[in-house]
Amino acid sequence: MHDASSSNDTVGSVSSSSQPGQTDASDQLGLGGHGGHGGLIGLMAAMPQELQALIDLMPDESAVRRGGRVFWRGHLHGREVVAVLSGIGKVAASITATLLADAFGVEQIWFTGVAGGLGAQVRVGDVVVASSLIQHDMDASPLFPRHELPGLGRSRLHPAPELTRQVHEGVAQALLDVHQHVPLHALGLPQPRVHLGLIASGDQFVASAEDGETLRNHLPDVLAVEMEGAAVAQVCDAFGLPFAVIRTISDRADASAHLDFTRFVEQVASPYSLAIVSALLRAQVG
Numbered sequence: 001m002h003d004a005s006s007s008n009d010t011v012g013s014v015s016s017s018s019q020p021g022q023t024d025a026s027d028q029l030g031l032g033g034h035g036g037h038g039g040l041i042g043l044m045a046a047m048p049q050e051l052q053a054l055i056d057l058m059p060d061e062s063a064v065r066r067g068g069r070v071f072w073r074g075h076l077h078g079r080e081v082v083a084v085l086s087g088i089g090k091v092a093a094s095i096t097a098t099l100l101a102d103a104f105g106v107e108q109i110w111f112t113g114v115a116g117g118l119g120a121q122v123r124v125g126d127v128v129v130a131s132s133l134i135q136h137d138m139d140a141s142p143l144f145p146r147h148e149l150p151g152l153g154r155s156r157l158h159p160a161p162e163l164t165r166q167v168h169e170g171v172a173q174a175l176l177d178v179h180q181h182v183p184l185h186a187l188g189l190p191q192p193r194v195h196l197g198l199i200a201s202g203d204q205f206v207a208s209a210e211d212g213e214t215l216r217n218h219l220p221d222v223l224a225v226e227m228e229g230a231a232v233a234q235v236c237d238a239f240g241l242p243f244a245v246i247r248t249i250s251d252r253a254d255a256s257a258h259l260d261f262t263r264f265v266e267q268v269a270s271p272y273s274l275a276i277v278s279a280l281l282r283a284q285v286g
């Protein structure tokens with residue numbers, strides 16, 4: 001079993017030759033596409049704890065370094081996967097997604113992480129699956145309408161409906177017995193619900209009621225805000241890759257501190273992500 005944190009750039013890096021199972025990227029990138037059912041799945045985790053939980057379940061993982069990132073390639077529930085930390089913010093996540101698409105040739109990308117809840121019904125501990133994504137800080141007006149992606153003529157990107165339907169169903173299923181892994185009551189959390197809708201991404205951690213309100217005013221149907229999803233969507237759009245963005249709500253994007261963030265990620269978001277990804281892989285989604 002490998003330790004993601006010991007090999008991750010954000011907490012220090014190791015040379016590619018000094019770790020068992022770790023090789024240079026050029027040795028085993030698996031260049032070329034993996035079209036068709038059962039191909040390579042790219043798993044982007046926002047948090048090191050989430051990534052570690054995935055690695056711990058892989059019987060045969062090996063690390064591949066590329067672009068300052070460590071990609072963990074192996075099997076999860078019998079499916080071939082590459083798991084990697086996304087990096088924080090749109091640019092970092094775009095680099096990671098581009099490498100998954102172009103260097104590893106993944107067939108699809110699933111992103112898991114946390115987000116701030118903006119929709120009225122979205123509570124801390126709920127999960128939001130994106131049916132559309134927008135970069136809330138994209139504004140090239142007056143050259144283009146606010147939020148429009150220059151060159152694409154669109155402001156919202158939509159994951160493939162069939163994958164989104166399968167993911168929505170899989171998440172709902174996974175959350176049914178999540179109380180077996182997460183002490184919801186002790187943490188003061190309700191039974192989680194899953195929501196499907198708009199996720200807004202931008203290079204900003206939204207931590208004031210005023211900023212949250214501004215986002216709601218511009219995007220009345222927004223459910224959640226985070227810092228990477230819509231960028232990954234743009235990369236997947238460019239490469240023609242199916243993708244899913246799945247976010248556990250860690251806060252209400254306001255000044256109210258709920259639980260300790262690290263504790264939330266360790267005790268709630270990380271087990272949720274693992275349960276969700278495992279359920280999706282077992283159901284052979286994609």
Ligand code: ADE
Nearest residue numbers: 114115116205206226253
């Ligand atoms: N990720 C988790 N909570 C967030 C917030 N409030 N703003 C942006 N990204 C987040």
